[in-house]
Amino acid sequence: MTDLAKGRAPGQAPAFVPVEGPRPFRWSSLRDLLLLPAVIAVLVVGYFVDHKFLSGANLINILTTMSAISLIVLAQAFVLIVGKMDLSLESTFGLAPGIAIWACMGTADVGAFGWASEWMAIPVALLVGVAVGLINGLLIVKFGLNGFIVTLAMLTALRGLLTFLTGGQTLRKVPDAVTYLGGSDFLGMPVNVVIVVVLFAVSFFVLTYTRLGRALYAVGGNVAAARAAGIRADRIVWGVLILASVLAALGGLIYTGQFASVQVSQGDGYIFQVFAACVIGGVSLSGGRGSVIGAFLGILLLILIQKLLSYAEVPADSIKFISGALILLALIITRLAGGKRQE
Template sequence: MSATTDTSAAKTATEDHPSSAGDGGGLGLRRYRDLSLLPVILVLGLIGFIVSPAFLTSDNLLGVAQQSTELSLLVLAEAMILISGRMDLSLESTIGVAPVIAIWLVLPADGGRFHGLGLLPSWTAVPVCLLVGALIGAVNGFLILKLRLNGFIVTLGALTMLRGLQVAISQGQSIVDLPGSFTYLGSSSWLGAPAPVWICVLLFAIGGSALAWLRHGRALYAIGGNSEAARTAGIRVDRVMWAVLILGSLLAAFAGILYTGHYGSISADQGSGWIFQVFAATVIGGVSLNGGRGTLFGALTGVLTLQLVVNVMTLAGVPPLWNQFLNGAIIIVALIISRFASGEKQD
């Protein structure tokens, strides 16, 4: 790619990057969107302390962080895909089906209630799970980018198909006879905190740095803002998008490993309904559904906000049956705020 092309691509990406936007338009809040949830988090912390002194204990806060990690990885994946102008609904199925397939291939046929194939040694469970995730993303990318099928319908169909495959392979029951190598990361603690928390922070830091400073990371904003302009600037749009879809599914499979290790089993409905929480977190975190806007830091604050709301409600004795209603309400309110804050039209 020539220097002129690099400059054009960088210019396009900068124009679409939210942190580079000016004060004009909407309510002039665009540059502060990434930080907009920090006051909300502080208020939730104050409410939580008033509701219960146990809120600020290390056990409770570490518990909130631990419960946020798997959802955070799905949000990390979805945020990158949304920034590039696409969406992937199948992530909630990948978090369940990838671990199920991996364990099915490594567990012996006569092992416990769940009868696996026993084709591979137990130490391969983690790499096989990640490989399954990458394969799902690659197939989605092929259907969307090569066959030019509607991405929403493709990933919706994949969500349904993969969920059915997960239930069929697991025989509708939880799998508890798991190799230690598969549960290690999700159940371990490093330096006094759960290992998944450190891993999640590291992955968000890497992802955020890549989007801010690497050429291919900035290209996501250019593609999401105007894919044709990005293609004219020399960005290989299909190749970048394919890589993002594979990376997203890979992160979802890795989230499945952490979730499995955390709870010590794989349930037949693992991940079911998570996509609603994923979109709630990304939208309230400032990631635009139209593509080209948002940051991973904002998406992470969206996850923390949702988890703190649930935690405060739990400490206050509110029945968990209200959680789904609350998530839906948060999405709608966030869309309204985003519409007036940015001045952009929501399709």
């Protein structure tokens, strides 16, 4: 076949030349599991600190403890993959269930709307998540504002809105549907753990094996090239921002069900731990790279470390310092093993 028939100018080298033979092994191909040895090491250390650390009851307790925040980690992983970041997720985590409980149940000090029945608590909370994501998308995508500044402002505004609506009161009347999410079992496992496992599994499948997943990575890697390839980048980003807020709302519902209350400070400070989990899990802050499996292992490692320090009776004032130092160590290990600089 001639060069012209192949679609290139005469004498031009082929755009792609297949390489025969096996590909060399690369550590980067195992990036998703780089934290697994660290997780195993913490479990082993925990066993020697206290044999009960590896008991089935304690492991289930750890998974239950991380279930709510892990959904924010999943949400942030999606946002980072498309090249954005959302600081408002921790406020959505508190606002969405707060508005739902306030509207459906209220308190003696803060009245409730008469039109909202108890069964509406979960749908209302998820709709609040949709609304927050729509507003973020409108400001970031439609008006082209800086995502960091927009979501930072939203973080403060949403927290203030919850305080205003509740009068600073803790909401303690929680519908049965919400407590079911936080404290019931399904097939012998906590419902919240089942929800988290299913959502992470579905997310992994979508990102790894579907065109939509490839589109997300393409937008985060090079938005101009993605648009040139026919990908509707704005729709992708907008959709991810909405999805992220809905996941944060669901995480807030689980947390509310676990503690049977909503405080105005619910989720306060979570965003730092969420970013740490994503970054040590290999999710790039510059977009286009990362895995939800790595993000899951990241938050699992952080929660395990906190539990281990608690079992070792480390003073509370020292736990933050030790946790921060271990995060830096995990980042260094991830950088050396991954073979690429973490942006």
